[in-house]
Amino acid sequence: MENKRMGKRTIKLVNSPSIINTATIVGPKEGDGPLREYFDIILEDDLWEQESWEKCEKKMQEEAIRLVLTKANLTENEIDYLFSGDLLNQIISSAYAARQISIPFFGLYGACSTMSESLSLGAMLIDGGFANNIICSTSSHFSTAERQYRFPLEYGSQRPFSSQWTVTGCGASLLSSSGEGPYINYVTTGKVIDPGINDVNNMGAAMAPAAVDTIMQHFKDTGFNPDDYDMILTGDLGAVGKSVLLDIMDSQGYDLSKVYDDCGMKIFDNLRQDVHAGASGCGCSASVFNGYIYSELKSRNIDKLLLVSTGALHSSTSTLQGETIPGIAHAVSISNFKN
Incomplete structure (x- = not known):
C-alpha cells in the first residue's frame, strides 16, 4: 500500500x-x-x-x-x-x-x-x-x-x-469521492500546545502558538512555504492572536504577511460593529470558509488555501479551578487541483 x-x-x-x-x-x-x-x-x-x-x-x-x-x-x-x-x-x-x-x-x-x-x-x-x-x-x-x-x-x-x-x-x-473540486489534498493534524495563559478573555494569544506549531510542521512535512499558497487562513485568533502568530512566524524565518489572514478578522467590521479583538467560535471559520472562502475557491480567485481552524480546549470548570488554556490547530490544504 x-x-x-x-x-x-x-x-x-x-x-x-x-x-x-x-x-x-x-x-x-x-x-x-x-x-x-x-x-x-x-x-x-x-x-x-x-x-x-x-x-x-x-x-x-x-x-x-x-x-x-x-x-x-x-x-x-x-x-x-x-x-x-x-x-x-x-x-x-x-x-x-x-x-x-x-x-x-x-x-x-x-x-x-x-x-x-x-x-x-x-x-x-x-x-x-x-x-x-x-x-x-x-x-x-x-x-x-x-x-x-x-x-x-x-x-x-x-x-x-x-x-x-x-x-x-x-x-x-x-x-x-467524485466532483470537480476544490479538493482537500493534505491534512496536518495539530498537537495540544499550552502557552500558560489562563485569561478566558485573551483566547487569541492562548491559541496562536498552536497555530504556529501546525503551520510550521505543515511546511516541514510537505516542503511547502508561504509563497506556495494564495491564502493561509486561521480560524479565530482575532487581532491579538493574529499579531502574536505573525511575530512568532517571522522570528522563525517565515514571512506570512502577504498571504495570511484570520476568519475572526473578516466576518465583522471590527470598528463599526464593536467586537473588540474580533470574532471567535466554531461558527467563525465554519461560516467564513463555507461562505466567502468557498466562493473565492470556486471562482478561482483563490487556487490554493491552507485552512487552519484554531481551538481553545478549556471548559468553564477548568477555568474556575485555575487551569491554563491549551490550544489546538488542525490544517487542511485545499486546492482547485488534485494531487
Missing part, C-alpha cells in the same frame, strides 16, 4: 476528496458584516422562533445540513457519515441535530478547531475508500457560549479589549 504519510504529522491524500457544496447560516450581527452576500441564510433574531438559544443553535445545524443536501441534489440515504461538533457541553447542538437526520454520526469536539478537524477526518475516510459522501458541520452561538463559558448576558459584565465576539453561525461542507 502506498505510504500516504509525509513527515511527522501530515497526510497526503492520493484520492483527493472534492468539496462539492457548502451551506451557511448566520445571525443578524454576522449578516450585518462585510461578508453578508456570501451567507445562505441570515437570521432576523438570535432565537429563530425557538424557545432558547441552545435550540436555535441546534436548528441552525439541522437546517444547514439539510440545505447542503438540497444544494448538492443528494438525499440523507446517499450520505455515509456526518461529522459534527460545537462548543456546548456534550456537543448537544450537533447531537440533537443528528437526532433529526438519518445519517450515521460521529460527534467531534475540537472547540473552535472543529471545522478543520471534521474536514480532516472526513477527507481521510473518503481517501481510504471507507465512504463516498460525508457532511462536515459545526456551529456556535454568541448567547449559548457566553452563558456557558463566561457570565449570563443579564449580568452585563464589561468586556476587556482583548475579548472576542462568539459568532452565531453554522457551516456545512459536503465532501465526495
Whole structure:
C-alpha cells in the first residue's frame, strides 16, 4: 500500500476528496458584516422562533445540513457519515441535530478547531475508500457560549479589549469521492500546545502558538512555504492572536504577511460593529470558509488555501479551578487541483 504519510504529522491524500457544496447560516450581527452576500441564510433574531438559544443553535445545524443536501441534489440515504461538533457541553447542538437526520454520526469536539478537524477526518475516510459522501458541520452561538463559558448576558459584565465576539453561525461542507473540486489534498493534524495563559478573555494569544506549531510542521512535512499558497487562513485568533502568530512566524524565518489572514478578522467590521479583538467560535471559520472562502475557491480567485481552524480546549470548570488554556490547530490544504 502506498505510504500516504509525509513527515511527522501530515497526510497526503492520493484520492483527493472534492468539496462539492457548502451551506451557511448566520445571525443578524454576522449578516450585518462585510461578508453578508456570501451567507445562505441570515437570521432576523438570535432565537429563530425557538424557545432558547441552545435550540436555535441546534436548528441552525439541522437546517444547514439539510440545505447542503438540497444544494448538492443528494438525499440523507446517499450520505455515509456526518461529522459534527460545537462548543456546548456534550456537543448537544450537533447531537440533537443528528437526532433529526438519518445519517450515521460521529460527534467531534475540537472547540473552535472543529471545522478543520471534521474536514480532516472526513477527507481521510473518503481517501481510504471507507465512504463516498460525508457532511462536515459545526456551529456556535454568541448567547449559548457566553452563558456557558463566561457570565449570563443579564449580568452585563464589561468586556476587556482583548475579548472576542462568539459568532452565531453554522457551516456545512459536503465532501465526495467524485466532483470537480476544490479538493482537500493534505491534512496536518495539530498537537495540544499550552502557552500558560489562563485569561478566558485573551483566547487569541492562548491559541496562536498552536497555530504556529501546525503551520510550521505543515511546511516541514510537505516542503511547502508561504509563497506556495494564495491564502493561509486561521480560524479565530482575532487581532491579538493574529499579531502574536505573525511575530512568532517571522522570528522563525517565515514571512506570512502577504498571504495570511484570520476568519475572526473578516466576518465583522471590527470598528463599526464593536467586537473588540474580533470574532471567535466554531461558527467563525465554519461560516467564513463555507461562505466567502468557498466562493473565492470556486471562482478561482483563490487556487490554493491552507485552512487552519484554531481551538481553545478549556471548559468553564477548568477555568474556575485555575487551569491554563491549551490550544489546538488542525490544517487542511485545499486546492482547485488534485494531487
